[in-house]
Amino acid sequence: MGGDQRTDGGSAPPPVTRFEDGVIAIDTLTGGLTSVTAGYLLPAARPTLIECGPALTVEAVLQALDALGLGPQDLAYLVVTHIHLDHAGGAGDVAAAFPDATVIVSDLGARHLHDPEKLNASSRRVYGPLFDTVYGPCTPIEAGRVHGVTDGNTLDLGGGRRLELLHTPGHAKHHIGVFDPTIGAVFTGDSIGVKLPGMHRIRPATPPADFHLEASLDSISRYRERSPERLYLAHYGPIDEPDDALAEAADQLRAWTDVAEEAYREALSAGGGADHELQHVAETLQQRFATELDPGLEDEESIQRVELLNDTRSNAAGLLRYLQRRDAGTLTPLG
Ligand SMILES: [Zn+2]
Structure with missing residues (x-):
């Protein structure tokens, strides 16, 4: 601010x-x-x-x-x-x-x-x-x-x-x-x-x-x-x-995408299906980035803001969809 x-x-x-x-x-x-x-x-x-x-x-x-x-x-x-x-x-x-x-x-x-x-x-x-x-x-x-x-x-x-x-x-x-x-x-x-x-x-x-x-x-x-x-x-x-x-x-965008990709590849080779892929990507992002976000996010209202607006699962779902479309060759220049 x-x-x-x-x-x-x-x-x-x-x-x-x-x-x-x-x-x-x-x-x-x-x-x-x-x-x-x-x-x-x-x-x-x-x-x-x-x-x-x-x-x-x-x-x-x-x-x-x-x-x-x-x-x-x-x-x-x-x-x-x-x-x-x-x-x-x-x-x-x-x-x-x-x-x-x-x-x-x-x-x-x-x-x-x-x-x-x-x-x-x-x-x-x-x-x-x-x-x-x-x-x-x-x-x-x-x-x-x-x-x-x-x-x-x-x-x-x-x-x-x-x-x-x-x-x-x-x-x-x-x-x-x-x-x-x-x-x-x-x-x-x-x-x-x-x-x-x-x-x-x-x-x-x-x-x-x-x-x-x-x-x-x-x-x-x-x-x-x-x-x-x-x-x-x-x-x-x-x-x-x-x-x-x-x-x-x-x-940050590159870092989140790299971590998501690594987790996505791990989930793919484990072969657990779509639910497992999303779960693994979300958990990995949370683990990897929580430590840098958490120090200031201790009070209840700060936590609520993040969960409402920008929860890791939503970010994981978007990153996963991007990576899957990139793999499939179906990305367009806009998204
Ligand atoms: Zn928006």
Whole structure:
């Protein structure tokens, strides 16, 4: 976390944090926990919110926007880095509350925000009971208000400020990163991984079905080329040494993939079948990386955040699928 934040709201811990570059972080209170998923408000001539968290807790975000003085006509854009429900689940509710806002999303995800039936059904399968207790269903947004973007598109925030939208697959095919050259910040979504309270290092986010190592590394390179001064992670908060953090994110992705591959080969030669492969990869990752993650992850809330958002089994499943498709020769450049 940066040391420059000051906080509003009075209650502890506060839901809103202002940074000296003007960015305002709004805690989406995902899963009823603090510091899991941030939305970032850019108070430009055309105010823009990046990420809104899941539908189930989006009311907290709407209340924060109201408390920050945004009237119903005041939000110009909601940008979601990708359509996973912890980032975009509340987009329909934000669109309903701000009728002039346009929702910006990768063109590969746009139709799912307009017609979220398939997104909700697949999310229900992935999240199981958490779909109802943590995420909630996406509500549809009229097609004309969802704007699908491609790599290199820009978003005019007024007053000469423009965001550059980068297609940054690897975590998900439909992932975009947002570069704001005016303040030198990149909003990384999930593309470089997560760094939750108590974590000493960036931890990869490699869920099924899209995880793709080379695409992830390319995406990280795209950010490095822009020489940002700060990264804003959706999970959670700013990082002020972007070069070190991006190098670490790439190293971590390679390390997790190497360990997963070694465990996958062991499981294959043991011949225990698909369940055994997943179990062995997950256990090996946990053993190998727990020691570096555990020191700060002692309190119950820190453990809950990781389990909710980035549990090792989900990472193992995504890595395994990637390795299997690589073996089968069925990987595409995107995932
Ligand atoms: Zn995600």
